[in-house]
Amino acid sequence: MSLLVIGTAALDSVRTPFGEREEVLGGSAVYFAVAASFFTPVRLVAAIGEDFPEAHLHLLAGRGIDLSGLRRLPGRTFRWRGEYGYDLNEAHTLDTQLNVLERFDAELTDAEAATPYVFLANIDPVLQQRVRRRVRGTRMLAADTMNFWIERQRPDLLAVLRDLDLLIINDAEARMLANQPSLPRAARDILRLGPRALIVKRGEYGVALFGEGGPFAAPALPLEEVADPTGAGDSFAGGLMGHLAACGRHDAATLRQAVIYGSVMASFNVEDFSLSRLLRLTRAEVDERFRHLTALMHFDPIEPARG
Amino acid sequence: MSLLVIGTAALDSVRTPFGEREEVLGGSAVYFAVAASFFTPVRLVAAIGEDFPEAHLHLLAGRGIDLSGLRRLPGRTFRWRGEYGYDLNEAHTLDTQLNVLERFDAELTDAEAATPYVFLANIDPVLQQRVRRRVRGTRMLAADTMNFWIERQRPDLLAVLRDLDLLIINDAEARMLANQPSLPRAARDILRLGPRALIVKRGEYGVALFGEGGPFAAPALPLEEVADPTGAGDSFAGGLMGHLAACGRHDAATLRQAVIYGSVMASFNVEDFSLSRLLRLTRAEVDERFRHLTALMHFDPIEPARG
16 A cells, blocks of 8 residues: 655755765655655655755655655755764754745645555654644554654644554653653553554664554664664654555554564665665565564574463 | 572662662672572572671572572671662662672682583672683583773683683673674674673663574563662573573573573562562563563564575
């Protein structure tokens, strides 16, 4: 089934201990769409400016992504500049230029609003809520957010969370959202806010699923080479939602497999800057790494309890 | 098969956000022995002072632990005082009184030296090395250590690591020992120092195994209630080595199961102060939690690759 993502398209400038890049392709919806494109047809809804390079559009079209939902607006594309220290789990934002994002209204067409799987990537929760109200006949609605919105627009964000099928955030965001240092307690509190399931991304420590389909936990693949963590969370969500949409269901078994596919896509994404690794990836490599993670977690069960 | 542990017996004074205890039973070898006693016969070799309470000896004997290796020396028992903040992953040592540990020579009897499974719990690496040279016909020799010895007695510690079957340390210690922020690289470097396998404990994030039997990784059980993390690492090692000694082998499959049993014992241990939780635990509860962790990590594999 088809999958729609709404979020940002960006030109990112990133510095990590392993290199730097200026004005490269990025944005939450872009990372998501490229990762999901390995699994299912994807519609990408985002605002781009007049300066958004044609070459980037060709790359995305080359992945089979439906770009009819890209809104080219007057002005410059959204820009983000950030850096990472040796603790690659945390991005330090140096500069954000909203540009065309300030005029993006996130109004969906009827066709867009009828997509069965919808992901609200990290973007202003006012826009997420507009999409949430507009979609019709959606089988599964999932969302991401970030610390900025949790701190500054909590009421708008809480409105998004109500009746959400799945919220995907990282551990620091979960603790901040619930105002609770214990992650299992934070998860319990967040599920009370409305989402039927919660996935907590823990970077190099793996991922945990609470609520429907959970509890489930998986370690991350130990990676010797991490070039740039930008987009890891969006790639995770893209792999996860891509697998669910491809299967056309999100029961517990499929959701758990989807978490592993998400981990796989994130693990590839961080191996190079921008979308470079995902854009030279093959589906065979994706499945090979899924099997590698399966082997990494394998142990023999013990006998079931008697009586 | 029987298992010998050499390390500390202590009277601990601990404060956590959830309570405090004065002069309670503790010590690396004591936590290890109690956890291992659920799996196999254990000999406990450690120094105690004239003031070590008889009641503690009765508790340990009640677990079937062989106390003939306890050396009661003139003077006071080793004491440790520490506290934890809300980040329960890190202990802050407030005071250490070596007392009888200063006169403990770690000389084993012939019978002790012939135990097939031997664990060098956290103690001065000079003593660990003395035991390492003395043991005969050992099927498996494993060790733990801590940041203090890595910083202050690196040459002695490096001598312990040579030809060790298994080193069990936490992630901060692994990074410090290898002087390398990336954990997978640190693991690779540590394996070059001699251990055939390395287990890295990551607290609430789980555990990873490198080298023989690896790579293997498992998440920790998400726990809503953590009263006191003291002894978690020693309980982990006790469950792990206890299972290996009970099976009489340490092939890859058994080692992976042992990692899960270690996680189970650590997860129980942190639920109460001192040894309180382990001393009221049953083997049925241990196996029930093993199955719970199995279910927590379960997902359906995908088809193997063709061709």
